Amino acid sequence: MKRSGKWSILILIILGLLIASALAACTTSQAPAATTSEQQASEPAPTAVPASPKPIVVEVNRNVGAINPTSSLAITRGMDKVAQECVSCHAKETPGIVNDWRESRHGHVGVSCLDCHIVNKDDPTATQHETLIGTDTYISTLVPPSRCAECHPNEAEEFDHSGHHRAALQVEGKDAMQKLIHHHEGQDNPEFNNASQETGCMQCHGIRIELDDQGNPTPETWPSAGIGNVYPDGSVGNCTVCHTRHKFSIAEARKPEACASCHLGPDHPDIEIYENTKHGQIYAAEGSTWKWDSAPDAWEPGDYRAPTCATCHMSGIGELTTTHNVSERLYWNLWGKRSKVRNSNDPMSPLTGDGEQGRAKMKMVCTSCHSERMTDSYFSHGDKAVNLYNEAYYDPALKMLNDLKDKGLLKENPWADEFQKIYYHLWHHQGRRARQGAMMGAPDWAHWHGFFELQQDLYRMQDIYNYRIENGKIEEP
Numbered sequence: 001m002k003r004s005g006k007w008s009i010l011i012l013i014i015l016g017l018l019i020a021s022a023l024a025a026c027t028t029s030q031a032p033a034a035t036t037s038e039q040q041a042s043e044p045a046p047t048a049v050p051a052s053p054k055p056i057v058v059e060v061n062r063n064v065g066a067i068n069p070t071s072s073l074a075i076t077r078g079m080d081k082v083a084q085e086c087v088s089c090h091a092k093e094t095p096g097i098v099n100d101w102r103e104s105r106h107g108h109v110g111v112s113c114l115d116c117h118i119v120n121k122d123d124p125t126a127t128q129h130e131t132l133i134g135t136d137t138y139i140s141t142l143v144p145p146s147r148c149a150e151c152h153p154n155e156a157e158e159f160d161h162s163g164h165h166r167a168a169l170q171v172e173g174k175d176a177m178q179k180l181i182h183h184h185e186g187q188d189n190p191e192f193n194n195a196s197q198e199t200g201c202m203q204c205h206g207i208r209i210e211l212d213d214q215g216n217p218t219p220e221t222w223p224s225a226g227i228g229n230v231y232p233d234g235s236v237g238n239c240t241v242c243h244t245r246h247k248f249s250i251a252e253a254r255k256p257e258a259c260a261s262c263h264l265g266p267d268h269p270d271i272e273i274y275e276n277t278k279h280g281q282i283y284a285a286e287g288s289t290w291k292w293d294s295a296p297d298a299w300e301p302g303d304y305r306a307p308t309c310a311t312c313h314m315s316g317i318g319e320l321t322t323t324h325n326v327s328e329r330l331y332w333n334l335w336g337k338r339s340k341v342r343n344s345n346d347p348m349s350p351l352t353g354d355g356e357q358g359r360a361k362m363k364m365v366c367t368s369c370h371s372e373r374m375t376d377s378y379f380s381h382g383d384k385a386v387n388l389y390n391e392a393y394y395d396p397a398l399k400m401l402n403d404l405k406d407k408g409l410l411k412e413n414p415w416a417d418e419f420q421k422i423y424y425h426l427w428h429h430q431g432r433r434a435r436q437g438a439m440m441g442a443p444d445w446a447h448w449h450g451f452f453e454l455q456q457d458l459y460r461m462q463d464i465y466n467y468r469i470e471n472g473k474i475e476e477p
């Protein structure tokens with residue numbers, strides 16, 4: 001599929017050039033928006049909407065990058081009057097948005113504001129601008145992934161099979177987490193107990209977005225930059241976290257910064273881990289000179305010298321095709337309390353993915369640049385570290401916890417109990433850092449922020465455990 005895509009890529013490039021020149025012709029004669037912010041400041045964008053040009057119908061071949069070899073998509077070049085009005089008025093009202101859109105692939109192929117924001121009158125999110133009142137055009141502020149899926153069905157389906165899909169759903173159902181958010185972090189404050197959710201969890205994980213009686217999203221649930229938003233129509237995800245609106249650029253999503261807003265910090269320091277690797281070091285030294293905008297599945301070593309997060313977890317490379325399922329190339333679950341091998345088709349399962357196949361695919365990434373011997377030896381180091389964590393740290397910690405629980409020697413509030421706090425840090429912070437640092441080749445995180453801290457945790461837990469068992473009571477603080 002991949003190789004036969006070459007002709008379609010060529011065809012697309014030719015089409016692209018045609019479209020670009022058509023667009024250039026359109027924009028010079030009738031562009032509603034100014035090109036630079038300076039121009040914008042000095043000469044206001046024209047508001048009059050020119051007559052629609054003769055529509056150019058472009059057949060976009062969907063066989064690029066094995067996206068969807070069977071379907072094709074018709075784009076009408078000449079946007080209708082309503083669509084043009086969105087652009088011309090918003091060029092004044094929200095010039096940043098219009099500028100991003102104009103520079104995007106969507107802008108180039110004529111996917112307009114209306115294509116994403118239009119909804120039926122009876123849609124619960126339907127609203128009307130003052131200028132739209134009296135017309136039959138209704139728009140929605142929210143653009144759920146189901147809308148993107150109308151034109152990009154495969155990306156959305158792959159996303160729905162990934163661990164990203166469950167990011168908000170899994171937080172919703174869990175009492176302990178709701179208690180952490182509202183009771184412990186929110187201190188049951190009558191007005192502000194949701195603040196830590198709105199500024200924290202939700203901005204990474206997402207939330208179930210709710211509507212007010214006007215059809216607008218409520219301030220408690222929007223804006224949410226989280227990856228697993230649940231939209232009023234039931235569709236799940238947030239396509240704007242890696243390729244941000246309104247540019248929707250693959251070049252942006254391929255850079256490690258696209259993942260860094262969420263994959264950082266004490267409990268999953270993936271960007272810090274990356275910076276600690278040779279790959280990250282090479283990216284920092286010369287990434288600005290790499291080619292970032294090759295077509296999907298045609299972005300290959302040579303365009304770049306070292307892999308980014310996307311290269312290893314998502315992009316096509318060698319015989320591997322691009323995927324929006326970030327769980328597809330994984331072997332272990334490395335965030336859980338004890339690491340197990342992935343073996344489930346259910347995106348709601350912590351073990352979503354197929355461990356054996358995941359490992360084989362990840363190795364295909366490495367062997368595009370490294371030898372098989374180096375790759376195999378590398379993974380034997382990492383797996384050893386994960387097994388060491390499981391057996392030498394997690395198992396004994398859990399045994400002590402269960403003993404104390406049986407004997408009634410745990411405080412009811414886990415966040416005010418020294419033993420339970422260290423237990424949490426052992427698996428959730430230090431333990432993840434050791435495992436993820438080891439599997440992603442970051443010695444500082446595997447060792448100093450990982451195993452070194454783990455042995456300290458274990459010794460401290462053993463002291464507290466011995467005290468409680470010997471004295472039959474919880475120590476004074």
Ligand code: HEC
Pocket residue numbers: 082083085086087089090093113114117118129131137139140141216
């Ligand atoms: C005559 C001017 C005008 C036209 C035409 C217009 N808009 Fe707007 N639009 C606005 C203004 C003003 C706002 C409010 C901006 C603000 O809150 O700062 C807005 C807000 C929006 C919002 C955000 C709503 C919210 O509550 O956050 C969306 C989405 C939007 N417009 C889309 C569109 C689309 C799609 C079209 C074409 C059908 C369109 N607009 C046409 C002026 C216009």
Ligand code: HEC
Pocket residue numbers: 086087090094097098101106111112113114115116117141142143144223224240245246248
């Ligand atoms: C490819 C789809 C797409 C296109 C094309 C598009 N939008 Fe959006 N727009 C989105 C998405 C996604 C959001 C985020 C909404 C959400 O949180 O669900 C959004 C949000 C917005 C918002 C509210 C958020 C903010 O940042 O203020 C405005 C206003 C808006 N769009 C205006 C426009 C205008 C004007 C155009 C045309 C120049 C446009 N959009 C074209 C997808 C699109």
Ligand code: HEC
Pocket residue numbers: 060073075105106109111115116143145147148149150151152239240243248249250251
């Ligand atoms: C009406 C159809 C349509 C809708 C709706 C749509 N797109 Fe697109 N999108 C296209 C077309 C056509 C292209 C250009 C051909 C291609 O690259 O596949 C494109 C290209 C892209 C690209 C590649 C950009 C690049 O740098 O090459 C991304 C990413 C993307 N869309 C994301 C989205 C997201 C996210 C949404 C929803 C918020 C969305 N699209 C909604 C039709 C659409």
Ligand code: HEC
Pocket residue numbers: 162163164166167168170203204205225226227241242253258259260261262263309310313314326327350352
């Ligand atoms: C907006 C926040 C956000 C961004 C951006 C983001 N992620 Fe995630 N990611 C998450 C969250 C939250 C989870 C945990 C989901 C869960 O299990 O609840 C996650 C989980 C994962 C997982 C583990 C999935 C599993 O099955 O356990 C991988 C791998 C991953 N992300 C890779 C990436 C990569 C690569 C990028 C960038 C290209 C990225 N993420 C961008 C928030 C994000």
Ligand code: HEC
Pocket residue numbers: 166170171177180181200201202203204205261262263264265268334335350432
């Ligand atoms: C800075 C972004 C960020 C914030 C804030 C955040 N998380 Fe996460 N969370 C992540 C990422 C990324 C992962 C995936 C870790 C991995 O794969 O190693 C994750 C993993 C998880 C997991 C394990 C995955 C699963 O499916 O069970 C849970 C549970 C979780 N987070 C709950 C929360 C809760 C509850 C909050 C707020 C009290 C929160 N998170 C705040 C980014 C964040």
Ligand code: HEC
Pocket residue numbers: 065067145148149152155156157159227237238239240241242243250253254295296297299310314315316322324326
């Ligand atoms: C975790 C980050 C992330 C999220 C979330 C994400 N994308 Fe992407 N997307 C990427 C990356 C990285 C690429 C470039 C892959 C490559 O190197 O070819 C990409 C490429 C694309 C492309 C170009 C064609 C292709 O498949 O490579 C489209 C279209 C697209 N994304 C649409 C979507 C849609 C629709 C959603 C929501 C369902 C979405 N993306 C969510 C990271 C993301």
Ligand code: HEC
Pocket residue numbers: 256259260263268270271272274279307308309310312313329330331332333334335336359362436439440
């Ligand atoms: C050189 C390839 C490579 C790069 C670059 C890379 N990763 Fe990884 N990543 C891996 C491997 C290998 C694993 C462990 C897979 C396994 O389970 O065997 C992993 C594991 C993960 C996990 C843990 C999933 C879990 O089960 O908890 C997350 C999250 C993740 N990576 C995110 C990222 C992010 C974000 C970046 C960029 C900042 C990144 N990765 C860069 C190869 C890479």
Ligand code: HEC
Pocket residue numbers: 278279282301302304305306307311312362363365366367368369370375378441
């Ligand atoms: C795009 C090519 C590319 C890919 C893909 C790639 N690497 Fe690398 N890697 C490099 C380059 C370049 C270096 C720095 C030169 C060197 O030391 O070999 C490097 C360095 C390393 C190093 C440090 C070696 C040393 O002796 O300094 C390790 C370990 C490594 N890579 C492991 C991996 C693993 C594991 C994968 C797959 C999960 C992978 N790499 C994928 C290009 C790549």
